[in-house]
Amino acid sequence: MKMLMQKISVLLAVTALWTGAAVAEDKPIVLGFPLGLSGANSITAPAVIQATELAVSEINGAGGVLGRKLVIELADSASSAAGAQKAYDSLVYQKKVDVIISSEPSAARNAGLPIITRGKIPYIYTSFYEGGSCNKYQHINGWVPQQVVSLMVDYFMKDQSAKTFFLVGNDYAFGRGMLGYTNKYITEKGGKVLGEEYNPIDANDWTAIISKIRDANPDVIITSTAAGAPNVTFTKQFRAAGLTAKYGSYALDEGTAKTLGPDAEGIYLGGSYYTSIKSEKNAQFIKALNDKFGAEAKTPNELSVPQYDAIYSYALAVKKAGTTDTDAVVKALSEVTFDGPRGAVQMSKQRHAPLTMYLAQVNAQGDTTIIKSHPNVDPGEQCPNL
């Protein structure tokens, strides 16, 4: 039934195009969101959906873009490459979306990009990732290693006088990318990496790796474990082992930290968004979220806020370009700036965004306390050819 309605509406839209441009103006702009409703990213997905709905309803409430309303199309990518293909296929070819905005794992993004290229539509990637993903239709507003690693490592080495590090991650693109870069950076700065260990994403037993950490006895461990279960199992088992090393994580989100209870206390986090950011925009954002969803409101996180930013960036780009035409929008996306909960974000540096980066620590209440912030941190040379 729904399919039928869609077909009819597409048919009507096509007829509308023929009968007159004035009617075509009212055709909604369809935003496609492949999202890990199941699998690893399903942990953060509810917050991402809320941020998406909030942004779209705010924009529509203000009259839409070019007089057209925005419409949300969600598709489950199952947080995997195979699932992402289904989701991107469905959005590009079945739902005929005007843009795809997604915050998926790297494997899912890599699986989706060929479909974006074939479908020729603008694409905004909103997750922090290991860097170096380049495609002429793609913009990225999440952070890359160059923006977060120095912040965290410098803090440990200078402020905490740490000398020895142990790196633990899940064996996937983000895990290896982050820790590889971290290892290099620590060594450059004169620190010592005692070990770099990876566990497969579906593994639930960290006994052996924790045993190695215990033997190495580092000052600091830095983790790049996957969202959801791996973050939780590692932290629980690490805490249960009673090790006293300082613990920094690139991948733990505030919502998950809350479900860890006291085990999360004291973990250092690096990223571009925390609820405790003191800014007017962030306060507005959190208030709007709570007003809209009330008790159901999820803790916003490092994936949901960039998603919110990206929707606004897209709306600004369409307004600037005056059309949803792909080439014009892609060009405009590098030029527009959106001032949101994370501060001003412009994807101007080789399709990546210079960001204000924060170092935070989980406190006894399960919330975050911001320790340091660096404005306008450069993402480095990610796509020199774009």
Place this chain on the structure above:
Amino acid sequence: MVPVLLDIITTAAILYIVSSGLLLVFGVMKLINFAHGGLLTIGGYAAVIATALGLNPWIGIPLAAVFGGIVGFGMERVVVRSLYNRPLDAILATWGLSIIIGQAITLVFDRGVHFAEPPIRGVISILGEPYSTYRLVLTALALLLGLGLTAALRGTSLGLSTRAVIMNEDLARGLGINSGLVRSITFTLGSGLAAVAGALITPLSSVDPNMGVAWLISAFMLVLVSGSSLYSLAFASVVLGGAQVIVSNYFGSVLGGMTIAALAAVILRIRPQGFSYE
């Protein structure tokens, strides 16, 4: 050396706890319950509910037993009962039940990770090495569980009936033992044990709708090499769990992840009855 030894012992204990419910069902019914993973998950969520209600974390364990028992009883009644003569189909049907449990949990809670308060935190010093208190408590619980089950099988009339069914079901039925009832009780008990194990591992594991699946294959393999004996299960847990810890330590955790499955397959090829001495 001491920590590795402790890792081996505690890993074996965890495996024993996780597998004993499956072993009970396999021993009595000669049936492999692939819903075991789903039942573990139910136990994990029982601990979550206990935490949410603000109860003492230890209450989560009997709560898990009740939830697991009820679900197990229902599964035996509705599905498993008609599959006693089709063991391979029973594997598939119980796997289907596991999918149903996982999806039902997802619908009730969400797919996210949930928080369960651990009963005990902290470390104690063993020969000068700090070691997780909870893992040591689990070892003690595993011993208690083994002794308790053995005593129940030996000391109670239900245990006697159960052992009779394990040895020779036709004969037992001929002697007037209601083997249907024994099976129903065993399946309920096995499911309850699985859920208790699920609650017990929450301090070490993430509580999400798939938490049990990761344990299923290890438990399954351990049970196959153990036959129907609680003693051989203890032995198998130590040997295979120990092998897993050692391989993970010296050859990487990836190889460690397949140690139990691969080793069990080889053991069964050489000795089809595995570690049981029948």
Place this chain on the structure above:
Amino acid sequence: MSDANVKELGSSSIQRLQVRPLTKVVFAASIVLIGVGAAPFFMDAYSVNVLVRSMIYAAMALSVDILWGYLGVLTFGQSAFFAAGAYATALVFTYGGFSPEYAFAAVLIGMAVAVALAGLVAFLAFWHGASALYASVITLVLPIVVTQLLFSGGTYTGSSSGLTGFDTIPLSTEAWFWAVGVWLVVLTTGAWMYTRSDAGRLLIAIRENEQRCKYLGLNTSKIKALVFLICAAIGAIAGWIYANYTMVVAPEIAGFTFGTELLIWVALGGRGTLFGPVIGTIIIDYASAHLQGDFPFVWKLVIGIVFVSVIVALPRGILPLVSNAANWLRGRTRKAQPEQYSQLQLCKAPRIERNIVVAGPALVVSGVEKRFGSLEVLSGIDFEATYGEIVSLVGPNGAGKTTLMTCIADGSKRSGGTISIGGQDIAHRPPEECVRLGVGRKFQMANVFDTLTVGECLQIARARLDPLSKWKKSGVCQLPPSALHVVRATGLHSDLDVPAQLLSHGKKQALELAMVLALEPKVILLDEPTAGLTKTERTLIGTILTELATTEQLCILLVEHDLDFVRDISSRVIVLHQGRIVLNGSVDEVVNSELVKTVYAGSGH
């Protein structure tokens, strides 16, 4: 088992019978192919896209159905072979770049790896005496090990992220649709012809009763391994297509969950029906692509519930239900027609030069012992039997008669002593090789293939000597005169199209006897051939046995409780008591022996 020595059977009437089903198959396949050709013009790009993947999965389900539905091997590991093909492709293209030669090399490498893995699994899983459960366990371990191996490849195999971004065969979605569609139709047609052929019936025979197959001289382990390897190769090709089409490989395609999902599709479609799994997979995967986005959890929940219900209530799946309903409707409108080409011609097999050494004993048993732990079931069994002799083994229950039979028919069973057949030591040969030496065994409970027809049972019994056609029903079964005689004398020749399970008890016994005789044995072992038969049937069997002994010079060893029957037909009687021979003499000697009376009286008979 090679095709080279399939006998040409060329009577014109048989030829005419064969043409029609073959034409039908080609006709049906052509219609489906036309459908495949036309489909992309009537569907939106998304559906075409999804269906390509569904059809690849359908090919996987087909291979699982052959293994599980026909051969009875419940496999969780077909995904590992799929991954072998897919990863071979991804690795070759990632590190070598795309070229047609590399694409060809990739499919060969993928198949080679899959076949090697399958060989290892077969070696572990299908050895003599391995249980069905153990075989399934091994297929369960396989995807776990393969997944971990992919993880351990680290950045080389992309570990948990898999590999993406490699160039592959540049075809449009429609071209892929046609290519995969044609491949699937050809594969399904091939599989359909194979499973409906005489050799295909053998798969069912193995599923139904592997033991009987072994005692018919068929190396079932080898057959299972062979089919398993072929299905592994099909899986690897499917994986190759998948990687080429989707340009993505990830470790989950190797996993146990995907392996189990294949089983779910096959079970829902209807195991052992070929079309069911193929159509079922396409429908479920296509539907889930459309519905999963809208109701991700409810959809999986529904699949789970339907799956459990099907396993419990409809073990044969949903397709048979649909086709039964269709047949029922058709039956109401028009009278059901009998099957067109089920007529089977029985004919006399050309006499094989068997180098029968009629001189010397047919069977020599010396010093045979059998112990179960400390329990001694047989000890110091010594006797001989010659061609043309009917020797009866008598003794009370538990005397060890059936155990002795087993020791003669299966070289691996006895604990000590030697046995030779026609002068050849059976050593530790498994039953299928003992058959080769000339032993034929009939079991106490009629042991036939219940769902196969009488004709098919006989054909399978002949499979060792007359290789079965792999692509059609030959419509012919050659039997030696002795077997033919039994079939005619007991009236089985008019029941050739009747499933064996519908036969009367007496006819089942006769069928099994005919099957054993079809092996052209030198020594036949009959365990209570007259148990449960009517007086007339008993007399008939007695006459047949005596005739066989004299005309065919068979050595017949008989376990029997009916002493009258024994007296009527035996040339000699051996009395067993508590695992020892207490008497070995003529019928009169035994019948009049006080010892025998005491033995029987003592055992409470």
